[in-house]
Amino acid sequence: MTGVAFVAILFVGGRDIILLGDSGALSTGSFALFFLYLRRLYSPMRRIGRSANKYQQAKSSAERVFGLLGQTPAIDDPADPYKPTDIRGEIDFADVTFGYGDREPVLTDVSLSIERGETVGxxxxxGAGKSTLTRLVPRFYDVDSGSVRVDGVDTREYARQSLRQGIAIVGQSPYLFSGTVAENIAYGDRETLTTLRAGESVPDAVIEAADAAEADRFVEELPDGYRTEIGERGVKLSGGQRQRLAIARAILNDPAIIILDEATSDVDTETEQHIQASLSRLIADRTALVIAHRLSTIQDADRIVVMDDGEIIEQGSHDDLLATNGVYANLWSTQADEPPATAD
Incomplete structure (x- = not known):
């Protein structure tokens, strides 16, 4: 459209000059000057148009952002919340029934007590309800009936921040932020993150956490080491590398309770071995809830809880559950391609 307008101006103005000469309404010099000004005016007008479009886009985005920030959380703190200085790690599910919205209950009358420092697979x-059970511990949802207690206190009585500071979650697809390796690890501890952003050197706490998570080896091979930008959601890293950074972040956080939600289900066997070694360090002396896709990852757990259709149907050690020749034994034999052991 702009090109057509310029051609039209040239045609009309040029024709007037050719037919009428300088005796016409527009002299040759005036027309040349007008055309020069018109060309100079075009770029600023185009920039103004683009700025107007960006303003409208920014306005729409701001309305959505502020609308989100203005929402009242479905899960809120009580009037006088409990704010402990630390979390010990005892967990107790008492007759818990829970469903998402108006749908059928996902958990039905679940009771389970977990001691401090115990690893429960x-x-x-x-769809058995494993992930849902773990999401109730940091109070992402409130139960429909029954209670979830941490250190003997109902999670609904806690200040959410105080409760969640004592819990770390490493999921199947850990969320990493656009930033450096060091920053993504340091998000596990606010003080360390502040130190990192204020100084030039990477804090020792970040390096120690990466070493414990067996992430230091691949980090040292990156172009800028701990200062390497990893892209949105860690797109520049492999799945195993992202998992190890998430584990390093959890180690730095030093939580009392660890939740591992199929943390090794999407990696190859060799990578899984490295991740399992770092996970062993992570859960040492901490209360751990481990959701397993591969049962081999929980066979050394202190206790294994088997769920089906929102209920606990078996629990015990790996050897005890194999000996009962029940659901767990069948799951194990399916993965191991072996017939279940015959009960005595």
Whole structure:
């Protein structure tokens, strides 16, 4: 459209000059000057148009952002919340029933007590309620009936920040931020993150956490080491590398309770071995809830809880559950391609 306008101006103005000469309404010099000004005016007008479009886009985005920030959380702190200085790690589910919205309950009358420092593996088919059970511990949802207690206190009585500071979650697809390796690890501890951003050197706490998570080896091979930008959601890293950074972040956080939600289900066997070694360091002396896709990852757990259709149907050690020749034994034999052991 702009090109057509210029051609039209040239045609009309040029024709007037050719037919009428300088005796016409527009002299040759005036027309040349007008055309020069018109060309100079075009770029600023185009920039103004683009700025107007960007303003409208920014306005729409701001409305959505402020609308989100203005929402009242479905889960809120009580009027006088409990704010402990630390979390010990005892967990107790008492007759818990829970469902998402108006749908059928995902958990039905679940009771489970977990001691401080105990590692509990959660097994069962997809949809059995394993992940839902773990999401109730940091109070992402409130139960429909029953209670979830941490250190003997109902999670609904806690200040959410105080409760969640004592819990770390490493999921199947850990969320990493656009930033450096060091920053993504340091998000596990606010003080360390502040130190990192204020100084030039990487804090020792970040390096020690990466070493414990067996992430230091690949970090040292990156172009800028701990200062390497990893892209949105860690797109520049492999799945195993992202998992190890998430584990390093959790180690730095030094939580009392660890939740591992199929943390090794999407990696190859060799990578899984490295991640399992770092996970062993992570859960040492901490209360751990481990959801397993591969049962081999929880066979050394202090206790294995088997769930089906929102209920606990078996629990015990790996050897005890194999000996009962029940659901766990069948799941194990399916993965190991071996017939279940015959009960005595």
């Amino acid at each position: 959660l097994a069962g088919e997809t």
